[in-house]
Amino acid sequence: MEKFYLFFDFLFPFSGLFNFALFKKKKGDTEYGIGWFPLGGYVKIAGMVDESMDKEQMALPPQPWEYRSKKPYQRLFIMLGGIIVNTLLAIILYIVIFTVYGENYLPTKNAKFGIAVDSLARTIGLENGDMIRSVDNKPVERLDRIPAAIIYSHNQTGTIEITRDGKDMTLNIPTGTVNKMSKMKKGEFIGEAVPSVVDSVKPGSIAEKLNLKPGDSILTMNGQPAFLRNQLDEIKRANYGKPVTITFMRNNSTDSVVATIPKDQALGIYYVSEEKYLVFEKIHYNVFEAIPRGFVYTFEQFGNYISQFKLIFTSKEIKASESLGGIISFGKIFPDEFDMYKFLMLTAFISIILAFMNLLPIPGLDGGYVIFLLFEMISGKKVSEKVMERATTVGLVLLLTLMVYANGLDIFRLFKH
Numbered sequence: 346m347e348k349f350y351l352f353f354d355f356l357f358p359f360s361g362l363f364n365f366a367l368f369k370k371k372k373g374d375t376e377y378g379i380g381w382f383p384l385g386g387y388v389k390i391a392g393m394v395d396e397s398m399d400k401e402q403m404a405l406p407p408q409p410w411e412y413r414s415k416k417p418y419q420r421l422f423i424m425l426g427g428i429i430v431n432t433l434l435a436i437i438l439y440i441v442i443f444t445v446y447g448e449n450y451l452p453t454k455n456a457k458f459g460i461a462v463d464s465l466a467r468t469i470g471l472e473n474g475d476m477i478r479s480v481d482n483k484p485v486e487r488l489d490r491i492p493a494a495i496i497y498s499h500n501q502t503g504t505i506e507i508t509r510d511g512k513d514m515t516l517n518i519p520t521g522t523v524n525k526m527s528k529m530k531k532g533e534f535i536g537e538a539v540p541s542v543v544d545s546v547k548p549g550s551i552a553e554k555l556n557l558k559p560g561d562s563i564l565t566m567n568g569q570p571a572f573l574r575n576q577l578d579e580i581k582r583a584n585y586g587k588p589v590t591i592t593f594m595r596n597n598s599t600d601s602v603v604a605t606i607p608k609d610q611a612l613g614i615y616y617v618s619e620e621k622y623l624v625f626e627k628i629h630y631n632v633f634e635a636i637p638r639g640f641v642y643t644f645e646q647f648g649n650y651i652s653q654f655k656l657i658f659t660s661k662e663i664k665a666s667e668s669l670g671g672i673i674s675f676g677k678i679f680p681d682e683f684d685m686y687k688f689l690m691l692t693a694f695i696s697i698i699l700a701f702m703n704l705l706p707i708p709g710l711d712g713g714y715v716i717f718l719l720f721e722m723i724s725g726k727k728v729s730e731k732v733m734e735r736a737t738t739v740g741l742v743l744l745l746t747l748m749v750y751a752n753g754l755d756i757f758r759l760f761k762h
Contacts, residue, residue, distance in 0.1 A: 348389035352380035431700035438693035440639035458538040461575035476508040524662035550613020708740030
């Protein structure tokens with residue numbers, strides 16, 4: 346390995362332009378450095394046609410230690426090295442996550458009060474309290490995976506099977522729903538419905554002035570059902586700054602109070618934990634149990650990401666101009682507040698994305714070199730260095746164009762909003 350650089354020390358993909366590094370230090374035979382062009386980075390392997398386009402080195406006779414002197418299977422292993430390391434990193438992180446945190450999720454069948462819906466879910470016919478049985482007649486074990494199941498439903502115009510007020514119904518997913526869902530943040534669309542039962546009230550709050558007590562169960566607000574928390578929140582949003590009548594139950598007796606909803610919609614109520622009403626699945630793993638789970642979960646996530654990636658090309662509703670993003674979009678996936686669990690989960694998933702993207706058969710990426718090596722191993726004929734140089738140049742230009750396009754979309758969205 347001749348160079349190991351964070352960012353490029355040239356105007357990517359033109360290796361002969363503006364060659365300088367912000368920092369560099371040679372240790373052994375390898376030069377470590379930080380380039381000035383802030384996109385990705387690269388490793389320069391001696392005797393290999395890569396983004397550095399070192400034609401002078403390639404014109405010299407091959408040396409025994411160089412990449413081009415190695416056997417095809419050895420070069421294949423070298424090219425797969427980065428992909429393997431990214432995959433192993435994801436596996437290790439998931440093993441750590443399952444060992445430390447385990448798994449905690451709500452089985453769909455355990456959502457005994459049904460679902461809480463947002464405005465988009467309501468447009469396709471879902472209502473608060475609906476019990477979802479299946480999507481496209483396929484049961485979905487975990488409630489939080491239902492939105493993904495809807496997005497991946499056949500031809501993106503599938504069905505949702507529900508039970509409402511004791512009656513079974515089938516809802517057709519309208520055209521355009523998947524496009525709207527693809528723009529949602531995680532946790533939107535549907536969630537578990539939970540009763541509006543007071544656990545405690547904030548000192549000095551409206552709730553305290555109304556004399557609401559722990560154990561009070563809110564029933565209605567302005568005559569509209571408010572038994573579920575999201576129902577209550579919706580009514581508050583629609584009535585901020587206005588007086589409302591709140592009906593609640595205390596010790597099997599009903600009572601009512603009048604309050605004015607403040608602009609921040611905060612009444613000062615702390616609700617009883619949802620875990621008191623819903624049975625969550627909690628799985629604890631020791632290290633030996635977490636290892637196979639880490640492997641399985643990693644490849645489940647690979648499958649999920651591949652399914653998402655395919656939608657860009659196969660879905661009539663997912664548009665590249667709305668799905669692609671650059672540095673700004675990447676930054677938005679991080680939570681506003683640091684949370685170790687979320688950080689580890691996100692880091693593992695990013696490693697999976699990097700592994701998958703590097704495996705794409707585009708010259709300039711590891712996957713492109715893998716294709717040439719597989720051709721050589723099958724045919725017995727080595728691809729000429731001239732063809733490799735041209736293919737790599739085309740691939741690098743394609744990658745640069747994609748980067749400019751994706752980051753340009755981010756900038757356009759900033760000005761648009």
